[in-house]
Amino acid sequence: MKACVIVFPASNCDRDMQVALEASIGSPVDMVWHRDTQLGDYDLVTVPGGFSYGDYLRCGAMAARSPIMAEVIKHAERGRHVLGVCNGFQVLCEAGLLPGVLMRNANLKFICKDVALKVERNDTAFTNGYTAGQTLTYPVAHHDGNYFTDAETLKAIEGNGQVAFRYVDNPNGSLGDIAGVLNEAGNVLGLMPHPERLVDPLLGGTDGKPMFDGLVKSLAA
Amino acid sequence: MKVKVHVTLKNGVLDPQGKAIEHTLASLGFGGVNEARQGKFIELDLAETDADAARAQVDEMCKKLLANTVIENYTIDIEG
Numbered sequence: 001m002k003a004c005v006i007v008f009p010a011s012n013c014d015r016d017m018q019v020a021l022e023a024s025i026g027s028p029v030d031m032v033w034h035r036d037t038q039l040g041d042y043d044l045v046t047v048p049g050g051f052s053y054g055d056y057l058r059c060g061a062m063a064a065r066s067p068i069m070a071e072v073i074k075h076a077e078r079g080r081h082v083l084g085v086c087n088g089f090q091v092l093c094e095a096g097l098l099p100g101v102l103m104r105n106a107n108l109k110f111i112c113k114d115v116a117l118k119v120e121r122n123d124t125a126f127t128n129g130y131t132a133g134q135t136l137t138y139p140v141a142h143h144d145g146n147y148f149t150d151a152e153t154l155k156a157i158e159g160n161g162q163v164a165f166r167y168v169d170n171p172n173g174s175l176g177d178i179a180g181v182l183n184e185a186g187n188v189l190g191l192m193p194h195p196e197r198l199v200d201p202l203l204g205g206t207d208g209k210p211m212f213d214g215l216v217k218s219l220a221a
Numbered sequence: 222m223k224v225k226v227h228v229t230l231k232n233g234v235l236d237p238q239g240k241a242i243e244h245t246l247a248s249l250g251f252g253g254v255n256e257a258r259q260g261k262f263i264e265l266d267l268a269e270t271d272a273d274a275a276r277a278q279v280d281e282m283c284k285k286l287l288a289n290t291v292i293e294n295y296t297i298d299i300e301g
Contacts, residue, residue: 057261058289065286094289101291108237148234148292173235 001220003044004030006072006088008063013049013086013196020196021046024212025220032068039071043219044081047072047088049141049194059102059144060090069095081125081219082188086142089180089190098183098190099157100149105142106173112141116168117179117193120161124182125218126189127164129210135168136207138193145192147174147181160184165191222267222275223300228288229260263287272299 003025005017014031021029021044032039034052039045053062063069069091076082076097084092092098105111114137119130130136149157154175157163165180172192180191195208230236242257265282269275279297288295 057286061286061289101289103235103292104237106235106237108241146237150291153291173237 001025001216002042003046004032004042005046005048006034006068007031008034008052008066010052010054011048011050013194016196017046017048020199020212023199024216034063034066034068037067039068039075044083044215045072045075047084047091049086049088052087052091060087060094063091064094073097076188079187083126084190085194085196086192089192090144092188092190097188098181099153100147100181102144103146103148104144105146110143111171114139115171115193117165118168120163120166124164124186125215126211127214128218129214137205138195138208139197140171140193142192145172147178149175157181164189222269224265224267224275224279225298225300226263226265226279226283226287227260227296228293230258231292231294234292275299
């Protein structure tokens with residue numbers, strides 16, 4: 001399986017993502033600079049956490065219009081997989097690959113803590129390492145994780161089963177307790193919590209590891 | 222040609238920052254503030270000299286970058 005991590009100015013979870021992917025894949029994972037205009041033949045493209053472009057204008061707004069994102073959109077349109085975590089989720093929403101938008105947390109505070117999540121479905125490449133209904137713990141670290149869409153879009157998302165993860169105890173005001181959402185085809189996932197930060201017992205847990213192992217299982221040729 | 226763009230949250234979209242402003246104004250003794258909504262103001266200086274062309278250009282800019290139309294409305298003011 002071939003995977004890469006997109007790197008923007010002020011990405012700061014890019015190395016964590018690379019380490020997590022390499023541990024599951026067992027071979028090197030490329031870092032791809034945001035100004036690049038070509039994307040290699042990857043099974044999985046990841047958009048990492050951070051504060052791309054200093055969150056100027058809106059979180060993810062500038063990154064979503066960077067040259068490499070046009071290629072990431074084509075990659076997704078070909079049915080290939082894309083994973084966005086935290087700022088990466090914001091970027092995928094701004095790029096139109098996922099519905100909705102991430103707004104300022106309802107309590108206006110930066111939230112940095114472990115949260116309990118419920119796995120809504122395990123029939124995707126991202127979640128097949130879990131069981132549906134399982135509760136797990138991922139860390140969150142964000143100021144703008146308050147998921148919002150208009151009522152009509154929310155109804156469609158729920159109707160299509162596009163919710164991958166929900167907060168057990170909603171920390172940020174997200175509509176429908178949504179922590180992670182898929183596109184309609186199920187090949188693009190964005191989530192605010194950080195699976196890549198919990199892939200080694202030394203880091204306090206391994207609840208994130210099944211996501212990466214599951215991706216390898218699904219996408220390895 | 223100078224153009225002013227106001228980007229505001231759509232009605233019905235929760236504005237926690239506006240709420241915080243509201244509460245702080247109240248605690249400073251400014252009574253009677255029914256609501257505060259926070260938005261963005263962007264000034265552009267365009268090479269374009271035709272007002273209609275400038276408006277069309279900025280409308281495109283708003284749709285593609287300056288506003289997220291899932292949650293935001295925008296208004297464009299052309300300065301003569």
